[in-house]
Amino acid sequence: xxxxxxxxxxxxxxxxxxxxxxxxxxxxxxxxxxxxxxxxxxxxxxxxxxxxxxxxxxxxxxxxxxxxxxxxxxxxxxxxxxxxxxxxxxxxxxxxxxxxxxxxxxxxxxxxxxxxxxxxxxxxxxxxxxxxxxxxxxxxxxxxxxxxxxxxxxxxxxxxxxxxxxxxxxxxxxxxxxxxxxxxxxxxxxxxxxxxxxxxxxxxxxxxxxxxxxxxxxxxxxxxxxxxxxxxxxxxxxxxxxxxxxxxxxxxxxxxxxxxxxxxxxxxxxxxxxxxxxxxxxxxxxxxxxxxxxxxxxxxxxxxxxxxxxxxxxxxxxxxxxxxxxxxxxxxxxxxxxxxxxxxxxxxxxxxxxxxxxxxxxxxxxxxxxxxxxxxxxxxxxxxxxxxxxxxxxxxxxxxxxxxxxxxxxxxxxxxxxxxxxxxxxxxxxxxxxxxxxxxxxxxxxxxxxxxxxxxxxxxxxxxxxxxxxxxxxxxxxxxxxx
Amino acid sequence: xxxxxxxxxxxxxxxxxxxxxxxxxxxxxxxxxxxxxxxxxxxxxxxxxxxxxxxxxxxxxxxxxxxxxxxxxxxxxxxxxxxxxxxxxxxxxxxxxxxxxxxxxxxxxxxxxxxx
Numbered sequence: 258x259x260x261x262x263x264x265x266x267x268x269x270x271x272x273x274x275x276x277x278x279x280x281x282x283x284x285x286x287x288x289x290x291x292x293x294x295x296x297x298x299x300x301x302x303x304x305x306x307x308x309x310x311x312x313x314x315x316x317x318x319x320x321x322x323x324x325x326x327x328x329x330x331x332x333x334x335x336x337x338x339x340x341x342x343x344x345x346x347x348x349x350x351x352x353x354x355x356x357x358x359x360x361x362x363x364x365x366x367x368x369x370x371x372x373x374x375x376x377x378x379x380x381x382x383x384x385x386x387x388x389x390x391x392x393x394x395x396x397x398x399x400x401x402x403x404x405x406x407x408x409x410x411x412x413x414x415x416x417x418x419x420x421x422x423x424x425x426x427x428x429x430x431x432x433x434x435x436x437x438x439x440x441x442x443x444x445x446x447x448x449x450x451x452x453x454x455x456x457x458x459x460x461x462x463x464x465x466x467x468x469x470x471x472x473x474x475x476x477x478x479x480x481x482x483x484x485x486x487x488x489x490x491x492x493x494x495x496x497x498x499x500x501x502x503x504x505x506x507x508x509x510x511x512x513x514x515x516x517x518x519x520x521x522x523x524x525x526x527x528x529x530x531x532x533x534x535x536x537x538x539x540x541x542x543x544x545x546x547x548x549x550x551x552x553x554x555x556x557x558x559x560x561x562x563x564x565x566x567x568x569x570x571x572x573x574x575x576x577x578x579x580x581x582x583x584x585x586x587x588x589x590x591x592x593x594x595x596x597x598x599x600x601x602x603x604x605x606x607x608x609x610x611x612x613x614x615x616x617x618x619x620x621x622x623x624x625x626x627x628x629x630x631x632x633x634x635x636x637x638x639x640x641x642x643x644x645x646x647x648x649x650x651x652x653x654x655x656x657x658x659x660x661x662x663x664x665x666x667x668x669x670x671x672x673x674x675x676x677x678x679x680x681x682x683x684x685x686x687x688x689x690x691x692x693x694x695x696x697x698x699x700x701x702x703x704x705x706x707x708x709x710x711x712x713x714x715x716x717x718x719x720x721x722x723x724x725x726x727x728x729x730x731x732x733x734x735x736x737x738x739x740x
Numbered sequence: 741x742x743x744x745x746x747x748x749x750x751x752x753x754x755x756x757x758x759x760x761x762x763x764x765x766x767x768x769x770x771x772x773x774x775x776x777x778x779x780x781x782x783x784x785x786x787x788x789x790x791x792x793x794x795x796x797x798x799x800x801x802x803x804x805x806x807x808x809x810x811x812x813x814x815x816x817x818x819x820x821x822x823x824x825x826x827x828x829x830x831x832x833x834x835x836x837x838x839x840x841x842x843x844x845x846x847x848x849x850x851x852x853x854x855x856x
Contacts, residue, residue: 312844313780313840313841313844321789322787322788322789323783323784323787325784325785325787325788325792325833325837326788326789326792327792329792331825333829557844558843558844558847559839559840559841559842559843559844559845559847560840560844561843562839562840562842562843563836563839563840565839566832566835566836566839567832569765569835569839569851573851574851576843576849576851577848577850577851577856579843579847600791603790603791604789604790605789605790605791605792606789607791644823645823665823665825666823668836
């Protein structure tokens with residue numbers, strides 16, 4: 258896709274802010290429907306293959322704040338956000354899960370979402386899966402992935418390979434090419450006439466009487482500018498979207514109900530070399546889903562050292578064996594909630610999150626079960642990531658490990674952020690209506706993970722894409738017919 | 741590399757403490773490599789979101805001051821060894837960034853930081 262140079266004065270019929278799973282799909286649908294679309298992305302366009310996946314250089318170039326972002330609390334929860342063309346789809350695992358029907362039904366009932374038709378969403382999911390080439394690995398999956406399958410099989414726990422948005426030239430499992438937004442929906446939007454500007458931050462929207470008329474921008478080098486538009490879709494993700502709305506003095510249920518899947522980690526050492534530095538396992542263990550899921554994390558040697566760092570005094574010997582080590586996570590569906598608050602004078606919002614007592618217990622039992630799974634898969638040593646953690650070599654070590662666990666001592670992190678502008682007709686708990694238009698506004702839509710009313714319990718980007726396409730089509734139908 | 745002018749003095753706040761902490765943790769890491777790691781840690785602190793950076797800087801000032809007072813190094817060892825909320829997060833941050841950098845760039849380093 259050819260990007261357009263940012264200028265101090267720009268205009269569009271539809272301004273799409275953000276180019277990730279929500280923004281790119283919105284741009285493609287609206288451009289193909291004949292709207293004049295301008296997509297504005299704060300980060301840069303980074304060609305796939307130009308940075309090593311899951312490396313510190315990738316974090317520098319494609320993550321917000323170099324990947325060092327945190328939701329404050331006890332414990333604080335580290336999170337990551339994409340900040341590049343294509344957003345999170347460029348940097349995450351690429352694991353795809355369909356929107357779960359039971360979750361959609363619960364959302365519709367609890368949040369008053371109208372016309373959330375399962376068949377329509379399923380049809381869109383089919384379409385998304387074709388567009389981004391959702392597929393399983395051709396042939397055997399990687400050794401770290403096989404660990405999850407083997408351990409779960411021995412315990413009789415439900416597990417499966419999760420498909421990814423990936424193509425495999427020559428059917429070579431080692432040569433997967435991620436079919437992220439820069440490969441799929443952004444080029445499609447461009448082909449339909451959409452323009453993409455990178456390196457342009459939207460500071461705020463000028464609003465009055467429920468109508469937004471222009472966006473205030475900061476361009477490279479600190480130059481200021483404006484973009485005038487008729488409609489705006491805010492698709493900056495679950496942190497930046499509510500922060501922008503708050504900076505634009507749009508009130509309501511905005512940024513008050515952040516939901517995440519908190520995760521804790523461990524590293525496990527096996528007899529044979531298995532580490533795959535630039536990829537992640539594709540198997541997940543769903544025996545205890547949706548409350549608890551297990552999967553594999555990026556495990557390049559720097560990240561193995563990071564996983565050992567909480568108990569370096571007793572775990573550091575393992576780092577010389579990093580080729581025999583891989584990192585795994587236990588993720589929970591949290592009952593806690595967080596907040597995103599824009600503060601006047603600060604460029605970045607304040608993010609907070611509170612785990613409940615049940616969440617803390619679930620993280621501890623989840624980590625113990627994950628350690629058990631590793632032992633069953635053949636690990637000779639397991640290194641849980643929390644301060645004071647004991648080395649786990651056998652089943653009888655697990656009780657002591659769980660007893661010593663405390664969420665406050667753990668390195669808790671998350672990559673799934675959502676629910677900061679929940680969709681639905683119930684204005685007491687929803688920031689946007691059933692199709693993403695922000696309550697109290699006439700021309701401001703949200704179309705990203707912020708809309709998901711709760712954390713879905715599965716990798717959320719498939720759900721984000723399907724709902725974004727649904728909402729964009731509804732917008733195109735109603736607004737075009739109004740002329 | 742010069743500090744970002746938006747964040748003056750971070751080099752004076754972050755670098756000395758990070759150097760001491762990583763020097764104690766990884767005593768055989770060469771001075772040249774340690775300097776590279778410390779610079780990386782400071783750059784990451786400089787790009788943190790506003791309030792987090794402010795908090796980290798404030799705690800960093802405390803640790804930096806402790807380096808200069810009598811028995812300061814004892815106090816630092818005490819603080820670093822304990823899983824304290826907030827105060828303990830600063831050394832934890834420096835360690836996690838530093839270790840990640842060392843083993844990404846020199847993956848065959850020994851636990852002491854020595855090259856193999």
